[in-house]
Every structure is written in structure tokens, then in C-alpha cells.
Amino acid sequence: MTNLRLLLLCIILLVSGQQTLFAQRDSVRVLFIGNSYTYGNDLPDLLAQLMVGKGVKFGYESITAGGATLQKHWEEGNVQAAIRRKPWDFVILQEQSTRPFTKREAFFQYARLLDADIKKTKAKTLFYATWAAKASPDEQPKLTEAYQTIANETGSLMAPVGEAWKLAISDSLTLHGPDGRHPNLAGTYLAGCMLYRAITSKKANGLPHQIIRNGKPAVGLSEELADRLQRIADKVPVDWK
Numbered sequence: 001m002t003n004l005r006l007l008l009l010c011i012i013l014l015v016s017g018q019q020t021l022f023a024q025r026d027s028v029r030v031l032f033i034g035n036s037y038t039y040g041n042d043l044p045d046l047l048a049q050l051m052v053g054k055g056v057k058f059g060y061e062s063i064t065a066g067g068a069t070l071q072k073h074w075e076e077g078n079v080q081a082a083i084r085r086k087p088w089d090f091v092i093l094q095e096q097s098t099r100p101f102t103k104r105e106a107f108f109q110y111a112r113l114l115d116a117d118i119k120k121t122k123a124k125t126l127f128y129a130t131w132a133a134k135a136s137p138d139e140q141p142k143l144t145e146a147y148q149t150i151a152n153e154t155g156s157l158m159a160p161v162g163e164a165w166k167l168a169i170s171d172s173l174t175l176h177g178p179d180g181r182h183p184n185l186a187g188t189y190l191a192g193c194m195l196y197r198a199i200t201s202k203k204a205n206g207l208p209h210q211i212i213r214n215g216k217p218a219v220g221l222s223e224e225l226a227d228r229l230q231r232i233a234d235k236v237p238v239d240w241k
Helices: 002-020 036-053 070-076 078-085 104-120 137-154 161-170 185-200 223-235
Strands: 027-034 057-064 090-093 124-128 157-159
Touching: 027 036, 027 078, 027 185, 036 057, 036 185, 057 078, 070 078, 070 104, 078 104, 090 104, 104 124, 104 137, 124 137, 124 185, 137 157, 137 161, 157 185, 161 185, 161 223, 185 223
Parallel strands: 027 057, 027 090, 090 124, 124 157
Antiparallel strands: none
């Protein structure tokens, strides 16, 4: 009985340690793989500013192209080399907008291939679960379900960005840009808050309220709006089920 208790205690400590590993680190290295939903408003740099604002050194690289799918990234071959190039802590995967449910099997296939390569390097896969188009809010449950299913299957993390968007939009906030698909700066800021939460296991409350572009505060994100977005981000569980 004593040995069994010791074994259970070790398992509990191991799991707890895994959950808090990155919350306690002072540096994080991230590789972004995606398309315009990632490079729009320079999400990687925005997340870096949020991290640095909380005292976390943040190194990153991005492999993105307009309209790119995970399949296209895989077939072009650049992502495989990038995954191996540095000792990343996280590799963030973002699929093309509706593909997780319109081409579900293809999404799963290439997500699995990428995750397998990521696992070989000891990095952690983080799925960036995006939002529905402004004209199709009913698509959000299908998007979230597809991302959550593959995250569960592969033992990966998921940042439920689309669910945070849904909550913000219900609170009368505008997150879509003029085309009704891509994010405005507020939408990207909320995405950054959710990725911050998924990576660090910490709340978004207290993150920087200003994003700097070309040495000046970016237009389109007031301190009041940033505070509202942080509060919304903190209402959405990052272990979404």
C-alpha cells in the first residue's frame, strides 16, 4: 500500500509539474505555422509584446502564407526543417479558416503529421482554434469541435480563440475587419491574450494595454478596450471541452 501511495504521489507531482512548467519559465520559444489569420496585424509580434510586458523573454519565427493550409505547408517541406531548426517550446498550428470542418479528414491528416514531427523535438503542439466568419456565426461550434478533437487525439494544447471571439461579439464588440473574415487589431489582441493564457497557464489580466507599431501605440486599441478583451479572455477556459 505504501508503494502504491508513493507511485500515485509521483504521478500527481509529474502531471502538476507539466502543467506549471511553462508558467514558471522566464523565456519561451515559439514557431508559428499558419496563414493571414496569423500574420494579420502581426500576431507573433503582438504576442511577444504581451510576453515581454510580463517579464517573459519571447523568441519566435513564423512560416505563413495567405490562404495556406497545413497540407500546403507540409507538402512544400519548409515547416519540417523549421521544426527541427531550433529547440522550440511550442509550435502553433493554424489551419485555413473553414477547412477544419469542410475538409476535416485532410485537416486531421496533416495535423497528425506535423504533430508527430513536433513530438520528435520534444516541443508541444498548440492548436490556434480560430473564429467563424462574421456572416456565419453558426460555424463556430464546428470549428471548435474539430480543433478540440485533434488536440485531444494528439495530446496537444488548444487556444479556443474562436470561443473568446464569440463571447466578445455577444458583448457588442467588433473584432472582424472590413472583409468579415480577417481580424481587426482588437480581434488579434484577443487572439494574443488566448495564446498567452494557453502557453503560460496564467490569466490575461494585467497584460500590456498598448501594442506598439513603428514606435507608436497602434491605432484601434484603447486601454479601455484592451481591458475588456482581457476580462473576456479570462472567462474562457483554455482547457476547453
